[in-house]
Amino acid sequence: xxxxxxxxxxxxxxxxxxxxxxxxxxxxxxxxxxxxxxxxxxxxxxxxxxxxxxxxxxxxxxxxxxxxxxxxxxxxxxxxxxxxxxxxxxxxxxxxxxxxxxxxxxxxxxxxxxxxxxxxxxxxxxxxxxxxxxxxxxxxxxxxxxxxxxxxxxxxxxxxxxxxxxxxxxxxxxxxxxxxxxxxxxxxxxxxxxxxxxxxxxxxxxxxxxxxxxxxxxxxxxxxxxxxxxxxxxxxxxxxxxxxxxxxxxxxxxxxxxxxxxxxxxxxxxxxxxxxxxxxxxxxxxxxxxxxxxxxxxxxxxxxxxxxxxxxxxxxxxxxxxxxxxxxxxxxxxxxxxxxxxxxxxxxx
Ligand code: XIL
Numbered sequence: 001x002x003x004x005x006x007x008x009x010x011x012x013x014x015x016x017x018x019x020x021x022x023x024x025x026x027x028x029x030x031x032x033x034x035x036x037x038x039x040x041x042x043x044x045x046x047x048x049x050x051x052x053x054x055x056x057x058x059x060x061x062x063x064x065x066x067x068x069x070x071x072x073x074x075x076x077x078x079x080x081x082x083x084x085x086x087x088x089x090x091x092x093x094x095x096x097x098x099x100x101x102x103x104x105x106x107x108x109x110x111x112x113x114x115x116x117x118x119x120x121x122x123x124x125x126x127x128x129x130x131x132x133x134x135x136x137x138x139x140x141x142x143x144x145x146x147x148x149x150x151x152x153x154x155x156x157x158x159x160x161x162x163x164x165x166x167x168x169x170x171x172x173x174x175x176x177x178x179x180x181x182x183x184x185x186x187x188x189x190x191x192x193x194x195x196x197x198x199x200x201x202x203x204x205x206x207x208x209x210x211x212x213x214x215x216x217x218x219x220x221x222x223x224x225x226x227x228x229x230x231x232x233x234x235x236x237x238x239x240x241x242x243x244x245x246x247x248x249x250x251x252x253x254x255x256x257x258x259x260x261x262x263x264x265x266x267x268x269x270x271x272x273x274x275x276x277x278x279x280x281x282x283x284x285x286x287x288x289x290x291x292x293x294x295x296x297x298x299x300x301x302x303x304x305x306x307x308x309x310x311x312x313x314x315x316x317x318x319x320x321x322x323x324x325x326x327x328x329x330x331x332x333x334x335x336x337x338x339x340x341x342x343x344x345x346x347x348x349x
Pocket of ligand 1: 310
């Protein structure tokens, strides 16, 4: 008898853990993208590949498309990893976000070594060559690019990146123009962190993109990274939902899209049930906010399984569980909260 009950209990527990309808189907029904950042070598793992293609309709290239990876030596490009990710995406009918063309990190050594000697024209030529080569190769296959990543400081000033130092502040608009020239159909995004809610940094980003729109510099959207901390998404918390909506709305009023580009929700120490449920609530809330805003067309999580995430190393917490699936690719409470948000009826504006 006891054994029998146990079997029933286990069977229903497994059933409960089975997603009714994959996230991507819920998203597609409302013309929305739910994406995940990925790494090419992990695609060799069947659990990873199957979960990814079942649940998501968009990928982002987590690091292998960055400059130091894709152009490790001057003029010598290594496209293998990006090719593999795009082939996977195409085989599974998923859109691709290219991340990222210009970033102060993953700045190649070969360029760092000569940057002090380069004049402005030479630096522009190197930037143009990089952007043109990469974007033309994936023309029509990468539908959205994070053209420039993290160009601002929290105080709203431009970050002193090597690109700023070599070229000057107009390096950003040049990068957008070169990208557009190489693939006129790709959607071009400016992407940053700590600029999700209304604040000094998001004001600076807003001013820049509004100016681009006014002057006809090709730009189509703003990426809000959203590396958040569980429990801080609430009125009076670090991420005030109302101030997030306001920021999305003002970007939308410029005629631009918003993508939540790198969502994850971290915590200190081990993941307790309490934290996992709070995390689920927070995930649901971010999806609700994006889904309710006309301009917000995609949410991409930065990875999808707690087995592979940048958080433990970067924030020094080996026990961090910031994503939708656990280390064994089982859906967490956060997964079900996202499914519920996507399944909700669209509310009338
Ligand atoms: C991180 C990747 O996750 C790591 O694999 C890589 O080594 C370093 O970069 N903001 C960004 C991303 O825009 O590019 C970063 O990704 C995380 C923070």
